[in-house]
Amino acid sequence: MKKTLYSLLIVVFLFGLVACAPVTQAPPATEEPAAPPATEAPVVTEEPVVATEAPEKPAPENPELILATTTSTRDSGLLDVLLPIFEEQTGYVVKMIAVGTGEALKMGEEGNADVLMVHAPASEVTFMENGFGKQRELMMHNDFVLVGPAEDPAGIKTAASAVEAFTKIAEAKAPFASRADDSGTHKMELKLWENAAITPDPAWYLETGQGMADTLKIASEKYAYTLTDRATYLFQMENLDLEILYEGDPAFLNIYHVITVNPDKWPLVNAEGAQAFLDFCISPETQAIIKDYGTDKFGQPLFIADYGKDENNLLGEKPALKIGGNVETEVSLSYDDVAAMTMTTVNAKHPKKDAARDYTGVLLSELLALAKPGADATKLTFVASDGFTSEVAMADVLACADCLVELGDEQSLNAVMPGMESKAWAKYVVEIVIE
Amino acid sequence: MEVIWKGILQALELLFSFDTEVLKVTLLSLQVSGLATAISLLIGLPLGTLLALGKFPSRKFILSLINTGMALPPVVVGLAVSIFLWRSGPLGSLRLIYTPIAIVIAQTIIAAPVVTGLTASALQSLDPRLKLQLQGLGASQAQVTWSLWKEARLPLLAAIMAGFGSVISEVGASMMVGGNIRNQTRVLTTAIVLETSKGEFALAIALSAILLLLAYLVNLFLTSVQQRRH
Structure with missing residues (x-):
C-alpha cells in the first residue's frame, strides 16, 4: 500500500x-x-x-x-x-x-x-x-497569379484581363477555391468578382476559410482555380497539380x-x-x-x-520609353523619369482633327539629346506598345523645333509631330529607334 | 504513401540527431502540458473529493457543470482566454498573451474539469460502507480522505492520464493564446498544423510520430505506477 x-x-x-x-x-x-x-x-x-x-x-x-x-x-x-x-x-x-x-x-x-x-x-x-x-x-x-488545373477547363489562358479570366471561370462554372478569410488575397479576389459584376455561385465556389498554402492544396485536390500570391505558389509548387494560367494584369499587384x-x-x-x-x-x-x-x-x-x-507606378519598372539604335548611349526611361524632365506645351493641330489643341510633354529634341544620335542617322522610327511602327526622316525631326512626346492619359507617351502627316503622330510609344 | 515512409524516416533522423529546434518544441510541449496537468491535479483532486464526499445543496449542480466542462472544446477555451489576455482585455496589462504561461492557463482550464470529474466518479464508485467503517474506527477527516484516495488509486491515475492526454493533444487553444511563435510558444501540435499548412508533410508526420511517442512514454510511466503490485 x-x-x-x-x-x-x-x-x-x-x-x-x-x-x-x-x-x-x-x-x-x-x-x-x-x-x-x-x-x-x-x-x-x-x-x-x-x-x-x-x-x-x-x-x-x-x-x-x-x-x-x-x-x-x-x-x-x-x-x-x-x-x-x-x-x-x-x-x-x-x-x-x-x-x-x-x-x-x-x-x-x-x-x-x-x-x-x-x-x-x-x-x-x-x-x-x-x-x-x-x-x-x-x-x-x-504579384497575384491565377492558378488552376493544367487542362484549363475555363480557357482563361487566352483572357485579355483579370476580369475576363474571372468571367470565363464563372461562365464555365469551373470550381474556384476562395480563401474567404478576409485576407488581402481574399479582398483582391472579391474586388475582381465585383469588377466582373459576378456573384459567385456556391455550386462551384468553394470557400475554404484557410491560409494561402491550405487553399492551394484544396484547389489542387479539387481541380479548382484559385487566386494566389506568386511567392506562396512558388514555395508550394512541388506539392501541387496547379499551373499559372493567367498573370500580368496591373490589378494583380x-x-x-x-x-x-x-x-x-x-x-x-x-x-x-x-x-x-x-x-x-x-x-x-x-x-x-x-x-x-x-x-x-x-x-x-x-x-x-x-x-x-x-x-501607383510600381509597374513602371519596365522602362516606359527606350531610345536605341544608332545612338551614342542607349537610354531607357521610366514614365516617372520622363515626367521629371522639362515640360513644354505646344499648340498644334493633328492633321485629321478639326481644331488645334495644347499638347504638354517633353521636347523630342531633349529626349534625343540624352541618347545623342549618330551624325549619319537618316531615319527615326517610333515603336508603339502594340507593335505599330512609323518612320520619320531624321532631317525632318531635327528641323522640327516643337515636336514633342506628350504625356497622355493612362501614362501613355504619344508623339506630337506638328506639320507632319498623321502616321507620324504615333500613340503609345514605347521605343524610339534611330537608324 | 511514400510521404509516410519519408515522414517516419525523418522522425527517426530528427530524434537521433537531436535536432535542437525539434527538441525545444518537444520539451516545451512536455513542460506546458505537464505543468497544466499538475495544476489541474492540485485543483481537481480536492474539488473532486469534496464533490464526491461532501453533502451540500448545490453539489449535483456543480457536478453537472464539471461534467460538461470535461467536454470543453479547446478553441472555445482559447478564445475566452485570448479575450481576457489581449492588451485590450481586462488582464492585458499582465502581458501574458503569446507566452507559454498563457498556454498553461488555457490547458489548465481544459484539464481541470477532466481531473475533477474523474476524481469525483472514482471516489463515488468506492463502497460507501468503507467511509462509514473508517469513521467508525475513529479516523479523522484527513485520514479518511487519504485512505479513500489510496483505495481509488487506479481510477485516480487514470484521471491524471486523461487530463494529460486532453492537453498534450489539443491544438486550438495553444494556437490562439500562444500564437505558435517560433522558439517561444511553438508546441508539437501547433508545429504539426504549421508544417502541414506549409506543405511539409514529411516533417509534419515526423512531429506527429514524436508527439505519439511522447504521449506513449508518459502513459507508460503512469501505467507502470498504476499497475505496480504491492
Missing part, C-alpha cells in the same frame, strides 16, 4: 518538477542576444550567461514586440530571414503572429499588435484615416506596407519597438535582402523591394 502512495506522490512531484522548468529554462540563447530586463514576464527571462556573451548594446526598455503579419510573408520564409537579423541588431524579441490582413488590421485597431505588415492598401488607408496607425510605409510587392500602430489609442503598444521595426524594414540593407530573396532557389526573386517608390 505504502508503495503506491509513494508512487502517487512521485507522480505529483514529477509534474511539479517539469512544471517549474519553463520558468527557469532559458529560451533559445542564440536567437535572442540581448537579455530582456528581469522585470519582464519570467518566461522571456534568460540565463545571465547569455547577457555577457551578447554584444554590448543598450537593451530596449520593453523588448517584447508583437508583429501581426500575413500568412504569405511567413509561408514564403522571408520573415525567417529578416527577423533574426532585426533581433540581433536591436535586442527586441519579435512575436510574429501570422494571420490574414483583416485580422492583422483588427489587432492593430485593438492595440493587440505593435506593428503590422499587410497587403490590402484600400483597408490600410481607412485604418490610417481612422487614426489607428501612426506611420505607413511602402515596403515591397509581388500585391503591395505590402509596414504600419506602426498608434500608441495614443493603446498605451501598452510598444511604440519604440514598432518604430525600430519599421525603420529596419525600409533600411537599404533590408531592402537589398528582400530584393535577392528566393533567387537562388526559384531563379526569380519572390518579392520586389519598393521603399521610396511611387505606389
